[in-house]
Structure formats: C-alpha cells, structure tokens
Amino acid sequence: MALIEYDVYKQKLRDLEPELDKLSAALDMDNARQEAARLRAETEADGFWNDLQRSRKTQIRLKQLENKITRQEKLIGAWEDLTALCEMGQEADDADLLSELKNEYADLEKQVEESRMTALLSGEYDGSNAILQFHPGAGGTEAQDWAQMLYRMYTRWTERHGFSYKILNYEDGDEAGLKSATISIEGENAYGLLKSESGVHRLVRVSPFDANARRHTSFTAVEVMPEMDDDNSIEIRDEDIEMQVYRSSGAGGQHVNKTSSAVRLIHKPTGIVVASQQERSQFQNKDNCMKMLRAKLLELKERQHAEKISDIKGVQMKIEWGSQIRSYVFMPYQLVKDTRTGFETSAVDAVMDGDLDGFLNAYLTKLATGEI
DSSP: OHHHHHHHHHHHHHHHHHHHHHHHHHTTHHHHHHHHHHHHHHHHSTTGGGSHHHHHHHHHHHHHHHHHHHHHHHHHHHHHHHHHHHHHHHHHTOHHHHHHHHHHHHHHHHHHHHHHHHHTOOSTTTTSOEEEEEEEOSSTHHHHHHHHHHHHHHHHHHHHTTOEEEEEEEEEOSSSSEEEEEEEEESTTHHHHHGGGOEEEEEEEEOTTOTTOOEEEEEEEEEEEEOOSOOTTOOOOGGGEEEEEEOOOSSSOTHHHHSOOEEEEEETTTTEEEEEOSSSSHHHHHHHHHHHHHHHHHHHHHHHTOSSGGGOOOOOOOOSTTOEEEEEEOSSSOEEEETTTOOEESOHHHHHTTOOHHHHHHHHHHHHTTOO
C-alpha cells in the first residue's frame, strides 16, 4: 500500500517541477539576481551614505530582492529534498517516511501558492507598506462592532504573514467597537496583497446587542492605500493644509490627557481629513498624518488618472446595501463570499482569524488576466 502512495507523490512532485520553473520565470529571478548584485555593490561603494534618502530606498529595494531570491531558492530546495525523500522512502518501503512526506508536501503546496501570489504583484506600488482605514457605516453600535471585528481580522492576517502593524489613529465606539481607526501594515508587498480589500464589507448576523435576538445587517468601509514617505508626483503645498491640534483620547495612560499632541490635517482642495493621536509627540503625529494624506491623494490620483492635485476631487464611498465587495453571513448559514471574484468559503471563523489568502489570490489572479 505504501509503495502505491509513494508513486502518487512521486508523480505529484514531477508535476510540480514545471510549475516551479514557471514561477521562477514569472518572478524574473535572473534579473532579480542581477539587480541585487548591482545594488549590493552600490551599498559597498564610497559615498553611499552621502544621500540618505537614496541610500534608504536602495537598502529597502535590496532587502526586497534578497527576500524574493531566498524564498524562491528555499522553495526549489524543498522540492529537491522531498523528491529525494520520496525516492528513499519508496526504496525502503518505509511507512514512517511516507507520513513525513505527506506533511512536508502539504507545506510545499502552501509555499507554492504564496509564491504564485507574489508573482502576480506587478503594480508600481505593490511592494509598499499598506495603510488601512476603517469607517463604520450607519447603525451605531452594530456597525462599530463590525468595524472592530474587521480591524482584528486584518491584524491577525498581518501576524500570520510575519508582518507588523502600527496604530496611527484609533477612536473607541460609544458602547462597543470603534468609530474610526487607521493602521499601517509593514511587510514586503503588503499593499499589493491587501489592495483588493478596499471597499465595503457587509455582515449578516444575530445581533449580540439585540435583546430580541433579531438578525441585523451591518456595513463597514475599508480603505487600503500604499504608504508613501515621499512621491514627486504628489505635491502638497503648505497653504493647502489646515492643521488642528487637540488632546488625545482613549487608551494611552496619563500622558495623552496632559498634552495637545494629537494632530488633524485638512487638505483644503479635496476636503480630505486625516488624524493621528497614537504618538507621544505632535511632530510624530503630524508625520503620520502626512503619510496618510499622501497615500489618500495618491489613491485618488490613480483612481481618476489625474495629473495634478488641482484636478483631484474627493470620491465619496457609499457604505450601504448593494455597494459591498464581500458579504460575511453568520446566520442563518455560514458563508463568506466575494462579489467580484465569486470566491467563497464556509469557514467563517478561520476568515475572521485572518485566513484571507484565498480571497486575495482569487482577486490577484482575475486582475492579472484582465477579468477585473
């Protein structure tokens, strides 16, 4: 029996080999190695640190390339090791090795899927960190609780991928949940992976806040933007910004109530408002606000193909029925379904714990084939 199963896995590994070759080609590994070598030589050259902004960008790019190269080399190495393990186990007819082979093959399949997702990222800002903003729709406590559930879902996804997140702004809900929140997610291709999550998310459940246990529908809008430290195509003039300073509220200890360190920026031409209150200093909060404002303006520019900020006009997202990108149904049945790709799963608990890769991959695949 073991010999038959070994034959099955030997064929699976053979079928996987051309897939790995396609992935290496899609990831443009030859050019990645050449670019990494060139950038590595730059970092070792005299005067590299004379231009701090350029040297920082070079180091970030080099790290991205090295991570990409290492990940693909490990993937190919894992395939080679499993192929050798399969042959060895088959020769010895070893049932224990078969169990090890099955487990490691399942891990390899997962790694290949992650690599496929990376290969689909080709946008100009896909490699950037991501800024996520959460806006509850109408409905008070219901919508605010749903916004916090989504906040938790994305922070769990972040942790699953070994990324990190930073709270830029967080305002508690009146009774539960949150009124608004902004986080930055730092990690390779964070924006490219999460850009599909921008839109309205709809929840159907029996409300824990309803004494009559009635079913409620709630909406929350999630905005996803690339984090940009600086972008020459986005000009923000001092005279176009109104800065307001106020005292922070919520968690943070005694300090937040003693100093007016929180910052709110209003961009007059577009009416965009951003706020940050998590940092200790006014300067840091203003810096966070500028990153958020730059990201919002870039998003609008990309959306409207505008060439100048003066051409940009705000786009109001309707947080209501019929405008959702994804529905999460907890009752009377369990289903999460993306309205754009048709991808769905009944594993609601896993999704709310950050298992989103199926949705992200489905979107990136359709985007790459021009179906979206």
